Amino acid sequence: MNRILHKIFLQFCCVLMLTLLPHIAPAGAEYEKAAPDRDLTELPLEELMEIEVATVYSASKFEQKLTEAPSSVSIITSDEIKMYGHRTLADILRSVRGFFITYDRNYAYLGVRGFGRQGDYNSRILLLVDGHRTNDNLYDSALIGTESIVDVDMIDRVEVVRGPGSSLYGGNAFFAVINVITKRGEDIGGTELSGEAGSFDSYKGRFTYGNSSKNGLQALVSGSIYDSRGQRLFFPEFADQAHNNGVTDHTDFDRFHNVLAKFSYGGFVLEGAYSSRTKGIPTASYDTDFNDSRNSTVDEGWFIDLKYERNLDIGVDLMGRLFYDSCEFEGNYVYGGMVQKDLGHGRWWGGETQVSTTLLDRNKIIAGLEYRDNYRQDQFSFNVTPYEPIVNDRRSSRVWAVYLQDEFSILKNLVLNAGMRYDNYSNFGSTINPRLALIYTPLEGTVFKILYGTAFRPPNVFEQYYQDSTTQLANPALSPEKIRTYELIYEQYFGKKYRGTASGFYYTIDDLIVSTTDPATSMDTYRNLNRAEAIGGEVELEGKWDNGLTGRVSYSYQDTWDSSTGQPLVNSPHNLAKINLTIPLIKDKVFVGLEEQFTGRRKTRDGNHAKAFFVTNLTLFSQNLLEKLELSASIYNLFDYRYGDPGGSIREHVQDMIQQDGRTFRVKLTYRF
Amino acid sequence: MLPRLLTISTFLLAMAYSPGSIYGGEKPKPTDYEVKAAYIYNFAKFIDWPQSRFPDRNANIDVCVLGNDQLGQYLAKIEGKSTGDRRIGFKRNTSLETLRECEILFIDNSQMGKLDKILEAANGSSILTVGDTKGFAQRGVTINFYLENNKMRFEINLQAANRAGLKIRSNLLNIAKIVTGP
Numbered sequence: 001m002n003r004i005l006h007k008i009f010l011q012f013c014c015v016l017m018l019t020l021l022p023h024i025a026p027a028g029a030e031y032e033k034a035a036p037d038r039d040l041t042e043l044p045l046e047e048l049m050e051i052e053v054a055t056v057y058s059a060s061k062f063e064q065k066l067t068e069a070p071s072s073v074s075i076i077t078s079d080e081i082k083m084y085g086h087r088t089l090a091d092i093l094r095s096v097r098g099f100f101i102t103y104d105r106n107y108a109y110l111g112v113r114g115f116g117r118q119g120d121y122n123s124r125i126l127l128l129v130d131g132h133r134t135n136d137n138l139y140d141s142a143l144i145g146t147e148s149i150v151d152v153d154m155i156d157r158v159e160v161v162r163g164p165g166s167s168l169y170g171g172n173a174f175f176a177v178i179n180v181i182t183k184r185g186e187d188i189g190g191t192e193l194s195g196e197a198g199s200f201d202s203y204k205g206r207f208t209y210g211n212s213s214k215n216g217l218q219a220l221v222s223g224s225i226y227d228s229r230g231q232r233l234f235f236p237e238f239a240d241q242a243h244n245n246g247v248t249d250h251t252d253f254d255r256f257h258n259v260l261a262k263f264s265y266g267g268f269v270l271e272g273a274y275s276s277r278t279k280g281i282p283t284a285s286y287d288t289d290f291n292d293s294r295n296s297t298v299d300e301g302w303f304i305d306l307k308y309e310r311n312l313d314i315g316v317d318l319m320g321r322l323f324y325d326s327c328e329f330e331g332n333y334v335y336g337g338m339v340q341k342d343l344g345h346g347r348w349w350g351g352e353t354q355v356s357t358t359l360l361d362r363n364k365i366i367a368g369l370e371y372r373d374n375y376r377q378d379q380f381s382f383n384v385t386p387y388e389p390i391v392n393d394r395r396s397s398r399v400w401a402v403y404l405q406d407e408f409s410i411l412k413n414l415v416l417n418a419g420m421r422y423d424n425y426s427n428f429g430s431t432i433n434p435r436l437a438l439i440y441t442p443l444e445g446t447v448f449k450i451l452y453g454t455a456f457r458p459p460n461v462f463e464q465y466y467q468d469s470t471t472q473l474a475n476p477a478l479s480p481e482k483i484r485t486y487e488l489i490y491e492q493y494f495g496k497k498y499r500g501t502a503s504g505f506y507y508t509i510d511d512l513i514v515s516t517t518d519p520a521t522s523m524d525t526y527r528n529l530n531r532a533e534a535i536g537g538e539v540e541l542e543g544k545w546d547n548g549l550t551g552r553v554s555y556s557y558q559d560t561w562d563s564s565t566g567q568p569l570v571n572s573p574h575n576l577a578k579i580n581l582t583i584p585l586i587k588d589k590v591f592v593g594l595e596e597q598f599t600g601r602r603k604t605r606d607g608n609h610a611k612a613f614f615v616t617n618l619t620l621f622s623q624n625l626l627e628k629l630e631l632s633a634s635i636y637n638l639f640d641y642r643y644g645d646p647g648g649s650i651r652e653h654v655q656d657m658i659q660q661d662g663r664t665f666r667v668k669l670t671y672r673f
Numbered sequence: 674m675l676p677r678l679l680t681i682s683t684f685l686l687a688m689a690y691s692p693g694s695i696y697g698g699e700k701p702k703p704t705d706y707e708v709k710a711a712y713i714y715n716f717a718k719f720i721d722w723p724q725s726r727f728p729d730r731n732a733n734i735d736v737c738v739l740g741n742d743q744l745g746q747y748l749a750k751i752e753g754k755s756t757g758d759r760r761i762g763f764k765r766n767t768s769l770e771t772l773r774e775c776e777i778l779f780i781d782n783s784q785m786g787k788l789d790k791i792l793e794a795a796n797g798s799s800i801l802t803v804g805d806t807k808g809f810a811q812r813g814v815t816i817n818f819y820l821e822n823n824k825m826r827f828e829i830n831l832q833a834a835n836r837a838g839l840k841i842r843s844n845l846l847n848i849a850k851i852v853t854g855p
Binding site for chain 2: 040041043045046048049050051052053214267309310311317546
């Protein structure tokens, strides 16, 4: 039934896209009144006012930067987040070309370019908040689910930069750099109260105050609380009498609270963020007792960041940054009714300084220096009652780095972007990562980019030093993983209305860190063992029309394999396709946001296959209909498609496949005054 | 399989279909800088500077650009055009030190960090400052361009105009958004 509905729905989408695209386009006809060969300066003012300006990509500095960027970039704005009903950063990233999310009902993992390894806590992407690095110093994790440090409502836009970014950003900028840019005081301009309710007794409340004063001071303070009872779930792996017939209730709960504060004046920005999330683990991971609601993880993180930017009259821009970060992890695992606690305490501070200038009119130079002191990287594990220590490992390390990038305009329409960064880690040594990009703009609106770059993922302290007496062996000799990427990108802007992108990539990864069995002790340990390769391509078309209709359609193909065995990687779909459409029902007031995501078949750990699936999300959004009030209602997985994500390692999950949510709902109300 | 094929074919069709409609024999639209230059010509026509501003009766109304000079190629096209009693001049390579020689000073977005210094340098010389960056009018720039539904509009800071001794005629005021600011 669902499948039939689905086909009808898809056909509807096709018809919609095909009919809308050509018909809405001829808006340019209006412009015939003032043909371009006519001298604009001779037009009366009233006619000048009616002329539509084309090529906004060259007007808006930001979009222009997109075409100049030595990467394939996607931007998701706060409007899109509202209109598509995105609840987490993971929801946002799900809609991005070539990305897919795997959820094990504890953490959300991002898959990029066919590489999606559960249990890596997204340590192969770099997650920035307003340019501040958020990957922690224990697992290098980038948290994107409900555990994310920034509330999704506080996001102004998300910039997704694909490809290796280590030449500017250093470690973990392996597959992509994701920069979350938060709202400013003036974007709120008053007080905002927001409440939402969703399936499985999920509730969220938020208070935000933000404003700017005439003298340029901006302030924003926001806090949110979320509580979800979660699902009642059935796991066939536990379907016997000893395990409540595989049914677990009250174990999928999810609670978080977070705070964001941001002040800016002159060239200074002071920002602080805090979040704490507690998540029940319904999967009985790591062989814990099934259906025990004490199985849970707590992720608590905060940071303070002070940034100063100044443009000197001599044409030099300066940036300096000081930061202090904390990450506290707590895992509660129940064995035979007794709780075993895993703790991680990470603390670090550091600074960064950057100088950029233009030399000889043709070279845009950026040079920078970065230092991080990981003065606490401690891991503990113990049984609570009776107290029995299992792991007690205290570490610290330091990282420093220098980088240089030159954007050299060889010709008016040909730019060479070359950059290199040297990173020195006290725990494994140094690494140098270059990036080279040739950006060719043969015609206005047509851009070709050829890119080559390398990136690295440093081994984290968990992989290097976590050791107990029975299951896990440390390996301090681990070296970083290395990726080498080649890319070809073609971008085409068609006036203001459309943007098309086609790209191809090939990458090889060396020294992949994998968990393996140490032959001498039969314990698990991490080694730089595997090599992987991938080839793929992506196409995307984005459109934006005067009446408020916007949309994007993308398709990605990727083929990944283990270089020594030739076998495809686990959790790597060949095909991904996405449609995002916002349709205005009443101009500027009521919108329908429609998302359609297709994820192809994925191989699982045990050699089975997670079937391909479609997810359709529908949001009805209204603003200004009632004064100061924003209302939205969303249905996620509209057709109640049943699908599962591959499980993680055999140690973590008994399940080879983990069932995902069916149809769920959310309503949200935001009042601004 | 069928839904997947449909999705892909939709995409491919959309790709193949849309450029046709875009390239359907239509001429390219003007760039925003072209329109801004046309507006600037109109500003010169419909704004009166104090007589003391000009050394003689035939002196030009000089237009300058501070920062990224994408506007320059279009200003060059209005150079020499008559505003009635005077002609438009276009001066290149303007700096903080030489900006007092200009009657109309376009301040590019890249100058955001230096805006206060620029306004200070321009203060007291009857210079019409023009920008195209959000918030510039509120910070003391006299005329600021913005886009509304892809159409170029502008806002006027009257206090700034008064301070510079500029008289803006009603046909400009009627179509502008009036903002307050220093």
